[in-house]
Amino acid sequence: MLALIASTRTGRKPVGKNSDPFPDNITGLIARWEEDMLATRGMSAHSRDGYLTALSQFLHFLRRHHDGLPALKEIDREDVLAFLADGRMGGWQAATMAMKSAGLKHFFGFAQSQGALGDASILEVDRPRHARPLPRALDDQDALALMELFLNGQDWTQHRDALLVSLLLGSGLRISEALGLNHRHWRGSYVEVLGKGAKERQCPTLPLSEDLMTKYIKSCPFSHAPDDPIFWGVRGARLQARIAQRAVAQARHALGLPDHVTPHALRHSFATALLRAGADLRRIQSLLGHESLATTQHYTKVDIAEKRKAVAQFHPRGRRS
Numbered sequence: 001m002l003a004l005i006a007s008t009r010t011g012r013k014p015v016g017k018n019s020d021p022f023p024d025n026i027t028g029l030i031a032r033w034e035e036d037m038l039a040t041r042g043m044s045a046h047s048r049d050g051y052l053t054a055l056s057q058f059l060h061f062l063r064r065h066h067d068g069l070p071a072l073k074e075i076d077r078e079d080v081l082a083f084l085a086d087g088r089m090g091g092w093q094a095a096t097m098a099m100k101s102a103g104l105k106h107f108f109g110f111a112q113s114q115g116a117l118g119d120a121s122i123l124e125v126d127r128p129r130h131a132r133p134l135p136r137a138l139d140d141q142d143a144l145a146l147m148e149l150f151l152n153g154q155d156w157t158q159h160r161d162a163l164l165v166s167l168l169l170g171s172g173l174r175i176s177e178a179l180g181l182n183h184r185h186w187r188g189s190y191v192e193v194l195g196k197g198a199k200e201r202q203c204p205t206l207p208l209s210e211d212l213m214t215k216y217i218k219s220c221p222f223s224h225a226p227d228d229p230i231f232w233g234v235r236g237a238r239l240q241a242r243i244a245q246r247a248v249a250q251a252r253h254a255l256g257l258p259d260h261v262t263p264h265a266l267r268h269s270f271a272t273a274l275l276r277a278g279a280d281l282r283r284i285q286s287l288l289g290h291e292s293l294a295t296t297q298h299y300t301k302v303d304i305a306e307k308r309k310a311v312a313q314f315h316p317r318g319r320r321s
Helices: 024-038 045-065 079-089 092-111 122-125 140-151 157-172 176-181 208-218 240-255 265-274 281-287 293-313
Strands: 190-194 202-204
Touching: 024 045, 024 092, 045 079, 045 092, 079 092, 079 122, 092 122, 092 157, 140 240, 140 265, 157 176, 157 208, 157 240, 157 265, 202 281, 202 293, 240 281, 265 281, 281 293
Parallel strands: none
Antiparallel strands: 190 202
8 A cells, every 4th residue: 555655646646756655654654544544444445445545645735735745743733724725625525624624533543553643633623524325225115116127037047146135125234244244144134244343243033034045055065164165156256246236236227216226225124114113212323333333324314304394295294375
């Protein structure tokens, strides 16, 4: 990843002098920071790479902004604000800016712990707030139609896909979690899931999923030893997410469903169905593997939005004149 630090461009203009090496003290600090992130439990590779990219872009921006890279202890809060403003002018959305800000804050927090930070105010830059889009779930009728379409399959790959969809729609698994399952994780009435941040949880399975598992094992030509993947690809390797996404897309087109119907939308549908049925938010949080209850509470906004839509449509005083 250190090669990335030497090559990335930022913002709306070429940075210039990107091939010039950074001083040894900065390069060494970056290397130690990367090692620290690798050792941090719960930090995903996606976050780590995003943070490294943000720092790369920031350092190249500083070269252009100051006509040369200042010493690390001379970098201050105004430099970060200028970097974010430049990115905004280049088209960065709030979510992107929040990620860049978080990456820089993480790096400078590490620099402070190493005694390499001059101006502590650089840690006080607020992350830009951005409105998260509401989760988009299927209604009950569409979810049932989608599941029934997958149940009509005849060969082993179609049995596999039906089982996968039943776990997304009926147990709320992420696509990566489902595809990461081995046979030893299958416990009949539940599956042991390794979620984000390497956190384990148990997710109940529907009787339908148990029946589909039995049918799939009988038809699948590959091994089902404890450490073998449950979901095999046709070439004898673990099924890739893009193949599963393609299967859902084909079913979506066959049923005339909207484009937002993706494997992740099936997980949203699971959560929304539980909420409508009156399930406790803490229980839903546990089933979904959310670290924060605030993430789970996002689904309540969907429920409220749908109730408001119903009132506006059907209540005599809900319609605008």
